[in-house]
């Protein structure tokens with residue numbers, strides 16, 4: 846069984862397979878949050894549903910600085926770019942090599958024609 850994690854946007858718990866892991870990339874003055882879709886990067890991670898909805902929620906709640914517990918400036922543009930490229934684009938969903946099962950599930954629902962849930 847996969848562990849559950851909490852989305853920092855909508856605050857709902859979900860299987861980590863459905864959530865995009867993000868980590869801090871250290872080094873510069875400005876800390877950057879980068880996507881870690883393979884769950885390979887070491888260090889403290891935060892999780893987010895890879896949707897613009899949850900990303901917007903996380904931004905409004907200032908969830909990024911809280912999740913990573915950093916006092917200084919924090920940039921999560923790489924995450925936004927990732928979500929918009931990989932998931933914000935409906936036609937690309939399921940066709941890209943996005944490793945997240947979340948997207949594959951969404952694409953399947955699209956193919957089935959019903960999109961109620």
Ligand SMILES: [Zn+2]
Pocket residue numbers: 852853854855856857893894899
């Ligand atoms: Zn969410």
